[in-house]
Amino acid sequence: MKKIINDPATVVADSLAGLAAAHADLVRVEYDPDIVVRADSPASGVSVISGGGSGHEPLHVGFVGPGMLHGAVPGAVFTSPTPDGVQAAISATTGDAGALLLVKNYTGDVLNFETAAELASAEGLDVRTVVIDDDVAVADSTFTAGRRGVGGTVLLEKIVGAAAERGDDLDTVESVARSVVERVRSIGVALTAPTVPHVGEPSFELGDDEVEFGIGIHGEPGRERRRVEPASELVERMVSAVAEDFPLERGDDVLLFTNSMGGTPLLETYLAHGIAERALADRGVTVVRRLVGPYITSLEMQGISLTILRMDDRLTDLWDAPVRTPALRWGM
Secondary structure, three states, X not given: OXXXXXXXXXXXXXXXXXXXXXXXXXXXXXXXXXXXXXXXXXXXXXXXXXXXXXXXXXXXXHHEOOOOEOEEEEEEEXXXXXHXXXXXXXXXXXXXXXXXXXXXXXXXXXXXXHHHHHHHHHOOOOEEEEEEOOEOOOXXXXXXXXXXXOOXXXXXXXXXXXXXXXXXXXXXXXXXXXXXXXXXXXXXXXXXXXXXXXXXXXXXXXXXXXXXXXXXXXXXXXXXXXXXXXXXXXHHHHHHHHHHHOOOOOOOEEEEEEXXXXXXXXXXXXXXXXXHHHHHHHOOOEEEEEEEEOOOOOOOOXXXXXXXXXXXXXXXXXXXXXXXXXXXXXXX
């Protein structure tokens, strides 16, 4: 295993120290438990908090800042954060307006975030949770009961963060979050496996002529293992899986998010995005907003994911709203 690290046991804390040094104008990092919060915390209105295992950067820690998250709670690599970390993020960011926790649907994440929300509520804070389960690949997986939360989390955090930033109350912010969860779907494919630092070897093996279709962001199995095929056929298969799950209808307006899983170069990611746009146009679906790049990764896994969000005027306005985080910036 070759990685740019010192010690697998300290890799998360060492990375957070680098984040703090690079973006001291935006974020503050606290340790033991590890949390990342806005430099201007606590929030004046509703705070939006998310988190999960490390190894998916820039999710979640790279999305803390004006227009997006107020706090992020990183666990160990591919491991859920503990309730005390979530509690610390709530305490550091949340005032009388309350907080909304955005949680990917993994059993450990859901349990630990909901435990922290209950403890905060017992102390008099209004703290609620919304769980995202946008992966259409499988009904249940290694770490989940129900569908996994994957690429749609990025879009959820941006749109909900914008609602909180403009001053919406907690009921409204929660309603926006649930609307996004209902309207977003994703699927991913892998060409190679990630290597978790403390394990030291790839999470699974794929032959030189194989891809895993419907992979999870921790390297969980997908729908099927397939032979490598041209990008046009692979991406069409991905678009079809998402479109049939909605189902998408002619005349729909969507946001298309084409994501690199960490090891896929932008040359290939943009190539895949162009194919996906054409496949949606052939279905009479209009791509009105786009995001392309490595925004929810799986360490160095080679592969891509596609996320499609059905848009309306409210969601479009919130997507377009200014954002300034380490990893996502426009309009400021």
